[in-house]
Amino acid sequence: MEQDLPTWDDAGAAQVFNDHRRLLTSVAYRVLGRWSDAEDVVQDAWLRWSGSDYTAVEDPKAFLVTVTTRLAIDQLRKAQTRKESYVGPWLPEPVLTRDGADTAPDTADRVVLDDTVSLAMLLVMETLSPLERAVFVLREAFDYSFAEIAAMLDRTEAAVRQLLVRARNHVQDKRPRYPLDDVKRQSIAERFLSACVGGDIAPLLELLSPEITVISDGGGVVTAATRPVVGLDHVSRFLLGIAQKYAKYLDDGMDLRIEIAPVGVNGDPAIIAFADGKVLYVYTLDMDEDGRIRTVFAMANPEKLSGVRALEGDTG
Known part of the structure; x- marks a missing residue:
């Protein structure tokens, strides 16, 4: 039929x-x-x-x-x-x-x-x-x-x-595993942000995996590391340097705010920085099975931020 x-x-x-x-x-x-x-x-x-x-x-x-x-x-x-x-x-x-x-x-x-x-x-x-x-x-x-x-x-x-x-x-062999619950991930994201902003390297090191890597994507449009930053010492200093840069933005009178989006970017906790109401950076945290941060994906290319721009103008 x-x-x-x-x-x-x-x-x-x-x-x-x-x-x-x-x-x-x-x-x-x-x-x-x-x-x-x-x-x-x-x-x-x-x-x-x-x-x-x-x-x-x-x-x-x-x-x-x-x-x-x-x-x-x-x-x-x-x-x-x-x-x-x-x-x-x-x-x-x-x-x-x-x-x-x-x-x-x-x-x-x-x-x-x-x-x-x-x-x-x-x-x-x-x-x-x-x-x-x-x-x-x-x-x-x-x-x-x-x-x-x-x-x-x-x-x-x-x-x-x-x-x-x-x-x-x-x-x-490369497929990531996510055994942590959302509460634990948000706690790690909050501690990570606090350690970076506080400028104290000791608590930051406690959160990072020994294989920690920061991968930055600026696409040649904005300033970003053109190679992955690898290892506890290099990564911790790199992150603290970024925090100091944000502090300078505040000193210069820029309207800067930072928000934690728990399980909010591609299902992972993320830290989103805004400057003058626009998304400046998105740092997405990838965890290992021990609950330490193994990769920070730092998106800075403004041409690749359309998927998070719904937050622009949200004052929280």
């Missing part, structure tokens, strides 16, 4: 797309690691959807995820070329993920939380090919079947299984 196909007008088609927008953005962001590119991909998916023959689409969700994934793969291939000329370390764009009335719902609710959205995990996924990454995201984050993924990517199920095996082998 043939299935009756939906008959929509333009308004109904727009509603169908908006019902799936959050999912589409979540897929695109994980495949790309750039929030701005993910938004562009979803906009392109809307153009494909709005120009399609709705009456020929049996499963709108599958159609939209397929279009979005394929567009994201194409965009990722182009982005890999851009990264070759990127100045300094490249980091995924941070995205605001915390809940709460003081956060804009259209930003906070666009990314479904799981470990594939953490900055550490997104960075690990940079080692995958575009196809491997798409398969990994669709299977690990969204639990699509091999048959569904094969149809989306126009591959055989056997090819999809092989791609997933390769992706998992690349990711397995």
